[in-house]
Amino acid sequence: MADQNPETQVFPGMPLAKPEALVVWCGDPRFQEATLEFLGTRGMKPGTYFPLIMPGGIASLTDAPLLPQESWFLRNTIKFYVGHFASIHKIVLINYEDCGKYHSLSKLLPNFPKFQKVATRQQDDLRKSVTGLRDFLPREVGVEGYYAEFANA
Secondary structure: OOOOOOOOOOOOOOOOOOOOEEEEEOOOOOOHHHHHHHHHHOOOOOOOEEEEEOOOOOHHHHOOOOOHHHHHHHHHHHHHHHHHOOOOOEEEEEEEOOOHHHHHHHHHOOOHHHOOOHHHHHHHHHHHHHHHHHHOOOOOOEEEEEEEOOOOO
16 A cells, blocks of 8 residues: 655745746647747746646637636636736747647637638637737736747658
């Protein structure tokens, strides 16, 4: 039988969190290292932002009626962090090429196939989300959107 008491470990942390940003991206392992590198080039080091990792990144923000639970969770999580941490002054949204969640949605959602390519839909969702987030946030913050593509085939 496995030990019933989990091992306790101590990890160093920051005594007072003052995150500057909230970053929403998909957990696709193919882009994780590149995402962290990209954020670093923008002056965002781990500990200075909240990573909010969702399947498909922002996919559920633009299809709220078709993905009500995912949309509710993502919107309310963003709203909580922005409302709770006055130090957050921007939200960064990142979508990735060849996103499995978007490919899945293209087969499931009736209005999804109106775009010829999934990448076109993702880029359109980014534009809509950058402006649409401002409608439900408790205060004004900057919103940036990025689309990541593979550097090689």
